[in-house]
Amino acid sequence: MRNEASPLRGRIAGELDRLRREQLLRTLDCPAGIPLTSNDYLGLARDGRLASATADAIREIGRVGSTGSRLLAGNSEDWEQAEREFAAFAGTEAALYFSSGFAANLGLLGALVRPGDIVFSDSLNHASLIDGIRLSGANKVIYPHGDLARLETALARHQSDPGAKLIVTESLFSMEGDLAPLARLAELGREYGAELIVDEAHAVGVFGPEGRGLAYEAGLANEILAVVHTCGKALGSAGAFVCSGGALRDFLVNRARTFIFSTAAPPYLAHQIRAAVGLARAMDAERAHLQTIAAALREGLRSEGFDVRASASQIVPVVAGASEAALAWAESLREDGFAVRAIRPPTVPEGTARLRLSLTAALGGEEVQRLLRACVRARGRSRLAVAARESGA
Numbered sequence: 001m002r003n004e005a006s007p008l009r010g011r012i013a014g015e016l017d018r019l020r021r022e023q024l025l026r027t028l029d030c031p032a033g034i035p036l037t038s039n040d041y042l043g044l045a046r047d048g049r050l051a052s053a054t055a056d057a058i059r060e061i062g063r064v065g066s067t068g069s070r071l072l073a074g075n076s077e078d079w080e081q082a083e084r085e086f087a088a089f090a091g092t093e094a095a096l097y098f099s100s101g102f103a104a105n106l107g108l109l110g111a112l113v114r115p116g117d118i119v120f121s122d123s124l125n126h127a128s129l130i131d132g133i134r135l136s137g138a139n140k141v142i143y144p145h146g147d148l149a150r151l152e153t154a155l156a157r158h159q160s161d162p163g164a165k166l167i168v169t170e171s172l173f174s175m176e177g178d179l180a181p182l183a184r185l186a187e188l189g190r191e192y193g194a195e196l197i198v199d200e201a202h203a204v205g206v207f208g209p210e211g212r213g214l215a216y217e218a219g220l221a222n223e224i225l226a227v228v229h230t231c232g233k234a235l236g237s238a239g240a241f242v243c244s245g246g247a248l249r250d251f252l253v254n255r256a257r258t259f260i261f262s263t264a265a266p267p268y269l270a271h272q273i274r275a276a277v278g279l280a281r282a283m284d285a286e287r288a289h290l291q292t293i294a295a296a297l298r299e300g301l302r303s304e305g306f307d308v309r310a311s312a313s314q315i316v317p318v319v320a321g322a323s324e325a326a327l328a329w330a331e332s333l334r335e336d337g338f339a340v341r342a343i344r345p346p347t348v349p350e351g352t353a354r355l356r357l358s359l360t361a362a363l364g365g366e367e368v369q370r371l372l373r374a375c376v377r378a379r380g381r382s383r384l385a386v387a388a389r390e391s392g393a
């Protein structure tokens with residue numbers, strides 16, 4: 001083992017020291033307690049029916065790995081069928097599966113736009129969307145989160161620029177829990193000649209008729225250039241579909257590097273996802289329960305004076321402010337039996353460190369009331385600790 005100093009080893013140690021000093025160091029924990037960080041909104045990841053469907057598929061296929069890229073040995077009717085079915089579910093003509101949502105967004109944006117084009121991107125868009133835009137080399141205009149007036153001004157300013165225009169947004173924002181005004185975004189796109197891409201990672205399975213997502217619910221699935229649905233959250237599985245017209249699918253098969261140069265996902269996953277969609281479609285009761293407990297939590301927190309932003313979903317942020325406060329709140333909630341994590345910069349803007357409570361349909365109403373009381377206690381404990389420190393005690 002080498003241990004002499006080198007610039008890279010110095011950088012690694014220096015960066016870790018800095019993160020530790022600034023209370024920003026992230027560590028990998030195995031959460032214990034009532035889970036409030038899970039994206040398994042419908043409980044499908046633990047659903048025995050999904051596990052059996054997967055085991056059956058492995059047995060029937062008689063093979064686990066896909067053995068190659070989709071363009072080589074990795075393609076199979078398993079995936080073709082899953083894509084046709086998912087497109088029908090999403091309300092689009094076609095769909096193409098990627099092995100993760102991150103890969104889908106990198107592949108899609110990296111292939112679609114290029115230098116000279118302009119991408120209008122919400123300031124709170126997911127890292128995979130940001131990196132996809134970066135990778136493409138297109139110019140980007142970041143508009144303040146949800147600020148359509150600012151977006152419109154930017155669209156107008158660039159209206160006569162020669163390149164292609166694209167608006168990119170999440171439908172349900174993962175750190176704020178609020179919903180994008182999709183109908184108005186589509187309207188602006190039409191008005192100013194910009195296409196629209198919508199990432200439904202946190203909405204699929206949870207919103208829309210049978211969990212088909214917010215673009216479907218708004219009647220826009222067919223109009224939007226591409227809707228990205230991930231399968232690792234409410235669908236309890238893994239990967240993501242880019243849902244679009246047939247031409248965009250053909251284009252991605254030829255141009256999306258994360259699709260072309262990556263081993264196809266195992267064919268049993270295609271069956272798992274088909275089963276997951278089938279189960280999710282029938283989970284209206286779970287969806288309704290989830291919205292009921294989320295509304296109760298938001299209202300309870302608001303009436304206790306907490307800042308839960310504009311949350312309108314199963315994702316409820318509780319803003320603490322400083323990273324240190326968010327860490328203390330999370331620790332207090334853990335002591336009360338709730339598995340939560342503090343979300344700190346750079347994931348969220350400076351000064352808005354927070355707890356991100358992510359509810360699942362498995363939670364009961366009584367647990368949500370206990371959670372509410374635990375939040376009040378966490379804030380109280382943390383204020384006491386600050387007061388004690390300031391008085392030099």
Ligand SMILES: *Cc1c(COP(=O)(O)O)cnc(C)c1O
Nearest residue numbers: 100101102126128174201230232
């Ligand atoms: C989680 C997430 C992704 C990434 O999907 P993975 O399948 O986890 O790679 C992409 N976009 C958004 C908005 C997400 O929340």
